[in-house]
Amino acid sequence: MRxxxxxxxxxxxxxxxxxxxxxxxxxxxxxxxxxxxxLIFDVPDAGMSFIMAKPVDVPTYVEYGVADIGVVGKDVLxxxxxxxYELLDLxxxxxxxxxxxxxxxxxxxxxxVATKYPNVAxxxxxxxxxxxxxxxxxxxxELAPLVGLADxxxxxxxxxxxxxxxxxxxxxxxxxxxxxxxxxxxxYRMKNEAIQALCDRLQQTLQRxxxx
Ligand code: PRP
Numbered sequence: 001m002r003x004x005x006x007x008x009x010x011x012x013x014x015x016x017x018x019x020x021x022x023x024x025x026x027x028x029x030x031x032x033x034x035x036x037x038x039l040i041f042d043v044p045d046a047g048m049s050f051i052m053a054k055p056v057d058v059p060t061y062v063e064y065g066v067a068d069i070g071v072v073g074k075d076v077l078x079x080x081x082x083x084x085y086e087l088l089d090l091x092x093x094x095x096x097x098x099x100x101x102x103x104x105x106x107x108x109x110x111x112x113v114a115t116k117y118p119n120v121a122x123x124x125x126x127x128x129x130x131x132x133x134x135x136x137x138x139x140x141x142e143l144a145p146l147v148g149l150a151d152x153x154x155x156x157x158x159x160x161x162x163x164x165x166x167x168x169x170x171x172x173x174x175x176x177x178x179x180x181x182x183x184x185x186x187x188y189r190m191k192n193e194a195i196q197a198l199c200d201r202l203q204q205t206l207q208r209x210x211x212x
Pocket of ligand 1: 138140156157158160161162
């Protein structure tokens with residue numbers, strides 16, 4: 001009997017594109033997973049199970065080997081810095097990590113930077129020799145400069161709508177972000193054939209351009 005391959009899928013905005021890509025590749029994500037509150041779906045015929053995790057937690061499930069593989073944004077991977085293999089750039093959920101502020105922002109000596117990504121932000125400014133105070137927030141980051149909590153923010157920009165609607169501007173693009181396929185290090189050895197086969201199918205689908 002073959003081992004089941006456990007896949008951690010991210011809830012929320014990445015899920016739709018990720019599940020579409022998997023389906024395009026012939027990988028069996030059940031339709032009723034999409035609107036369900038259920039968190040685990042088994043597909044015994046395909047030897048696969050899917051778990052639905054908060055995106056920021058996907059690398060944790062994979063690092064601990066609860067999931068053999070997972071789909072996660074490069075932003076989360078960089079912030080969480082977990083011990084996992086990054087196998088494939090899935091090219092989905094394209095956006096960018098940027099430094100953002102009010103258009104009339106003036107440099108100050110020790111600016112406060114609000115972000116959901118304290119590790120990414122700290123490293124970015126440290127590498128540039130800029131001293132900043134990083135303030136960790138959990139969402140609605142754009143609020144921080146509007147109400148005077150922070151001088152700048154580090155956050156994701158996708159369409160730019162949130163910035164426009166709040167009168168903010170992108171000051172620097174830090175890096176581009178897409179979703180990645182990651183694997184647990186032990187699983188990658190022990191279930192190499194299954195993981196490699198899945199990876200190949202996804203890669204072929206990406207090359208064919210059958211994308212959401
Ligand atoms: C993300 C991100 C920005 C916004 C960018 O927030 O943090 O706020 O999306 O997208 P846009 O450029 O298309 O407007 P999200 O909606 O995930 O929620 P959050 O504010 O709770 O982090």
